[in-house]
Ligand SMILES: Nc1ncnc2c1ncn2[C@@H]1O[C@H](COP(=O)(O)OP(=O)(O)O)[C@@H](O)[C@H]1O
């Protein structure tokens with residue numbers, strides 16, 4: 156069974172999509188097979204891999220609304236070992252109509268039990284709000300990864316995330332664990348340093364050791380249709396996303412080894 160990781164945060168612009176893509180690519184580079192699923196109507200992840208969302212016929216929305224089989228919706232990317240289930244703007248309807256399906260919270264979880272899916276990791280890029288699609292993602296996941304900036308509004312938004320985690324654990328997925336990832340960090344910025352210390356104190360082990368610093372190369376890579384790891388293999392964020400992949404793969408190994 157694949158390890159399923161949701162990348163979610165109610166806040167937009169905190170590097171969810173960038174992290175989904177860069178983490179997935181770094182895992183592939185280290186030999187894993189990875190499926191990315193774009194769950195956001197903005198389809199930024201789809202676009203960042205050079206796929207035009209307007210031309211996407213079958214998307215993650217077909218899995219959620221019509222129980223389409225994931226292995227029939229997924230497609231290869233230019234990177235061997237990295238596949239994607241794309242999004243298009245019909246995901247807006249998915250968000251709206253999904254709650255009318257009975258047991259809607261676990262539609263994605265059941266779909267990902269599809270035996271045709273042969274991956275080590277499945278990474279879900281969530282929309283920037285905590286609706287029915289994000290609920291499906293969290294109900295299906297082993298791990299929730301929350302990218303956050305070391306900025307006041309981002310840290311504040313974490314309260315709602317913590318509330319949602321409690322709700323998911325109580326209702327559909329008691330096993331859900333989470334980790335916070337600081338993104339777009341600027342070590343010269345005093346506020347960033349102060350808030351990152353506060354996050355360390357508040358979340359302790361819940362905060363990942365790896366920090367992703369600001370790197371303009373990350374803004375260029377989507378234009379090239381390639382993850383930063385392949386677009387600029389030596390740039391700072393490529394190195395840091397490799398470290399993130401290693402830290403998460405180590406964490407997953409440790410938790411799998413723990414007695415239940
Ligand atoms: N570490 C970083 N340094 C500089 N820019 C970044 C970094 N991470 C992401 N970005 C840029 O910030 C913007 C928002 O990132 P994105 O991944 O789309 O966020 P989200 O999916 O949370 O809305 C994008 O333009 C992206 O290229």
Ligand SMILES: [Mg+2]
Nearest residue numbers: 171172195199
């Ligand atoms: Mg996004």
